[in-house]
């Protein structure tokens with residue numbers, strides 16, 4: 475089969491934008507600030523592991539940038555989400571409402587708590603949890619028993635709601651928060667992809683009890699591997715710190731632990747890298763915004779639809795995405811782009827289609843999620859500074 479003009483033009487455009495003749499990666503990290511300086515300093519200090527000044531400094535920098543009162547650094551974003559769910563009160567045997575369209579980490583973290591996900595639909599424009607679907611599920615499928623919201627089908631307690639801000643585009647979090655309040659359900663945001671995304675003046679991840687960030691190598695900024703819990707609640711932050719540091723009771727020399735904790739603390743070495751990267755974040759964000767504007771302009775009068783910033787929010791434009799006509803066109807684009815050295819990836823498979831989650835409840839056919847899982851691909855999105 476020969477290439478269609480659609481894919482040929484797109485390949486030409488992407489090569490022009492990135493000025494690259496070899497492989498154009500989907501997303502590369504960039505290190506053009508104080509990374510080596512802080513890392514060298516960290517190594518010279520010998521405090522490379524679980525003690526050291528960079529962890530606290532990095533937590534303070536992220537708290538200041540996001541406007542969170544408290545930030546607790548972790549080994550990765552999945553661990554941050556796991557702890558956020560635990561401090562929200564998610565327990566074994568509970569159920570947690572989330573979206574079927576997400577990276578596997580969301581459902582893994584729910585499973586680590588011994589809880590089971592329930593899948594409700596996403597909105598078509600932002601690919602995040604649909605407040606309409608959430609309200610209908612809660613009104614039609616649950617009953618209140620005392621303080622608890624019980625799933626009529628399973629008889630299980632629903633102990634939290636976990637939306638995700640897909641590719642950095644904020645979902646309708648104000649509406650979701652309002653519904654959670656009406657039903658007295660704790661809200662935990664998977665904000666792993668949305669560092670730098672705001673709704674009004676508030677950073678994503680700060681609408682409910684807590685939010686989880688990720689600093690994996692492919693995210694907007696990286697610590698190698700890393701994550702963070704952000705929250706405005708002091709006692710939750712203290713509890714998160716305790717659980718991520720083996721639940722150790724402070725003492726000059728004794729080992730005392732008062733519950734089963736986790737070794738989830740971010741090493742000082744990773745935090746040193748994070749301090750340098752967070753200094754570059756404003757630069758990364760403006761480069762991302764410029765790149766997205768070019769994609770948006772390019773797709774304006776074409777058949778493929780660019781997934782753009784919602785009008786109610788400010789996106790970090792972490793990963794650019796387009797929606798195609800159907801599954802066969804999606805396959806065609808993926809083949810042609812990747813064969814030409816332009817890295818392009820399909821959106822995730824739906825969580826309830828995976829063997830570990832195929833027993834989980836799916837509400838009302840998740841039509842939007844099914845449709846988008848067959849249409850959306852990501853395009854090269856690296857920042858172009860440095």
Ligand SMILES: *Cc1c(COP(=O)(O)O)cnc(C)c1O
Pocket residue numbers: 550551552553555576577579580638664666667687688689690700701
């Ligand atoms: C990246 C990511 C996470 C966390 O991933 P880690 O690799 O553990 O840092 C969680 N949820 C979503 C949606 C993500 O994209």
